[in-house]
Amino acid sequence: MDFTPTEAQTDLARLTGEICAKLVTADRLRELDVQGRYDEQLWKSLAETGVLAAALPDDLGGSDFGMLEQSAILRELGRVVAAVPYLWSIVLGAGALARFGDAEQRQLAARAGTGEVVLTAALAEELRATTDAPAIVAESAGDSWTLTGSATTVPYADRAERILVPASVSGRPAVFVVDPEHASVARTAQQVVDLSPEFAVDLAATPATLLGTVESGADILTWLREHAWLGLSSLQLGTLERALDITSEHTRTREQFGKAIGSFQSVAQRLADAYIDINGLRLTVTQAAWRLSEGLPAAESVHIAKFWAADAGHRVAHTVVHVHGGLGIDRDHITHNYFTAAKHHEFALGGATAHLLALGAELAS
Structure with a gap:
């Protein structure tokens, strides 16, 4: 496979990132840290700029982009722990209706692409x-x-x-x-x-x-399974990447005993391990997204990606909290949002053990 991002991946990631950087600030995250969190302003902006419709077929007002491009969008949304239903409404809901539905159901997918309705x-x-x-x-x-x-x-x-x-x-x-x-x-x-x-x-x-x-x-359910697992893994990738960035910056500015804590060997080793974990997740997500986009059998690749999202996600999330010390468990600190998001993506639709068992069954068959 070619790991070079497509032009559409790059453009959609940049556009999504710019929108999120403008609207999802640290203060906005704290404001949204309530039960049933939902960012209506961000969702409307994603619709108005065409991000939501990009994955729909041409005849439904979209550009017919595949899972590589959708994964790039999910990664950017994960980086800001965005409170929007892109995975559920667009990747799964609109995607399944557009691919398998009748004329009426496909029109519902088109309405989801404009942000008019939400699917799940x-x-x-x-x-x-x-x-x-x-x-x-x-x-x-x-x-x-x-x-x-x-x-x-x-x-x-x-x-x-x-x-x-x-x-x-x-x-x-x-x-x-x-x-x-x-x-x-x-x-x-x-x-x-x-x-x-x-x-x-x-x-x-x-x-x-x-x-x-x-x-x-059975085929439709398999399609939903694989896209949901990979979507969660893509969100987890963005969440962990940004969490490590925040933590690395903290180790450069936080001092103990007159030195930045990043200069301590134990801290540096934890960050190095997290860096390796995130690169492993990035590789497995990219491979699974490419196979789905190419219409190739992807069950093994998707299970591997979700295993990394869960297993590496657990380690990185706890590293982020531990390195931040007391700040890491303060609900008013942004670390809290990234830790809880990572734990959600870790266990949603099956944790590490479940996907290892499923991978074993897939290989055995």
Whole structure:
């Protein structure tokens, strides 16, 4: 593979970075450090500048960019721990509807690309690095479908126009589209480590429309799995990169015993280990994104990237806190935001052990 970034990757990363640098300041992060954090101003700016629509097909107003470009955007959003649903609404929601949906569903993807609506996906039960049938059950009545069951930690379910929900059809996975405003849907706010808006969603014979076909359901679910895992890994890469930058600057200015703490061997070694970990994550994310963009089998590469996001993410996050000392556990210090974001990305949709097991199963098969 060629590791040289594409022109589109570079341009989209630069544009996203400029928008984030202007709008997501340290003061803004502290302002957003509340339950259900959501940055509406940043989301609107990303829509107005065309960042959201870039990944959509040409006929839906986009540029048809692939996962390499989307990964570059996610990395920049991770660098500022942005409180926006780019992964869930654009990469997964709009991406799946545009690729597998009918005409009406594809128009919903186009509306998501303009920022008019937010989409999301209920994937926690299905993305713990397993291949079990979805916990939610679908039943058909003629040409219509209903779903019954529960999903936990569904991001942005409070503001989503539609939720993509994997469900079991006679033991086979299929993916459906649900209106969360229907009377049969109950949403309960959950508290997660980085205070992002995630909800338990209960469905009681909720009307749903099928995405694709029942026969293609397993392939659609695999597509959602791989893009979600890689998306979280890309966010983690940006988060850890910026966290290490902040920590390195701290070691140059913080003094103990008349010397900058960065001159102490133990501190320098911790930072060197973090640097190596981040480079490993960057390599695995780039490889997995390239394989997905090229339409190549990517299951192994994606599991490896998510393992690095979890395993290296754990080490780097704790290094950042330890090197900052008491400041590292102060909720008013920016380190707090990066630590909680890194812990969220570490465990979301499966931690290190889950992905090692899944990788082993993939290699064995």
